[in-house]
Amino acid sequence: MELLKERLKRDATVIDGRIVKVDNFINHQIDVNLLNEIGKEFKKRFEGIEVTKILTIESSGIAIACIAAQYFNVPVVFAKKHQGTNMDNDVYETEVYSFTKETNYKVRVAKRYISPEDKVLIIDDILARGNALYGLIDLVEQANATPVGMGIVIEKEFQRGRDMLVDKNIPIASLAMIKEIVDGEMIFR
């Protein structure tokens, strides 16, 4: 997706040769016009695939998932990292390893929001090592629902997260694929 690559070149910051900071337009300040283009692109990439629900993870996936959901006309559910006081006790739960924090954290979804009939499109901002997405697939599988696709805004191919996901045989659409980072420069596929 050219528009997105251009935006990354202009506004993203590379840190430590591996972190791509997009807090200027995706995960702290949010450019809703760009997200609309991203939503349309997801719709195009998953044309003809039946989707009944979009699943994402808090916080940075929520904006992308909600704007995209307008093109699929389905509800969004976001997996929670932080158990609120008034959350259902009846949840699907999975553990995700965070490389940046070097620790496991739990994510959960109330059981009543994913049912076996659901065809779930999983959406997230960044695919790096693949652990968060793997966790989301696990939640969908626990619900006996069908994961029909994964829509990713930015894939950092050099962190090989896709390797962890390919066995699942779920179509992955990454809108900007960063093959590698050389001297702080993103090299796109």
Add this chain to the structure above:
Amino acid sequence: MELLKERLKRDATVIDGRIVKVDNFINHQIDVNLLNEIGKEFKKRFEGIEVTKILTIESSGIAIACIAAQYFNVPVVFAKKHQGTNMDNDVYETEVYSFTKETNYKVRVAKRYISPEDKVLIIDDILARGNALYGLIDLVEQANATPVGMGIVIEKEFQRGRDMLVDKNIPIASLAMIKEIVDGEMIFR
């Protein structure tokens, strides 16, 4: 807003005579069509008021703010409760008291995302005691920006959060006002 009140009557659950659980359509599963109606209503309520940015707080404000932002055609910034590894160090920070958790937590916004010229519309899902909104106003004031309005989806009047905010003289638009809860039933204004 009639549509919202009807939805609350149908799908919200009252817990302990004071918590209004809306995880079915606002803060866990999200009905994006309803959020679009909410966004349009905010636009109507703040007609004629110049808005350059929408500020909200993670996680439950993000979806509402982003869908609403489409009607104002401005970017969204969300205040962060959890300091990510790659967040700016240069932030405005404020402390918010949580009644449910009986503890203070910090929220922050990178300084570069609110500037003195900004006319900021603050959006959140629920106004209860008012502490989170008060914190968001504080962040806007620290930036020497102008808070031009507060758009709230549900106000629980009986928890008197508005008392904490009126001195600020910022227009508040609450789309559903729950005057009190009697025997587990929401009484709307």
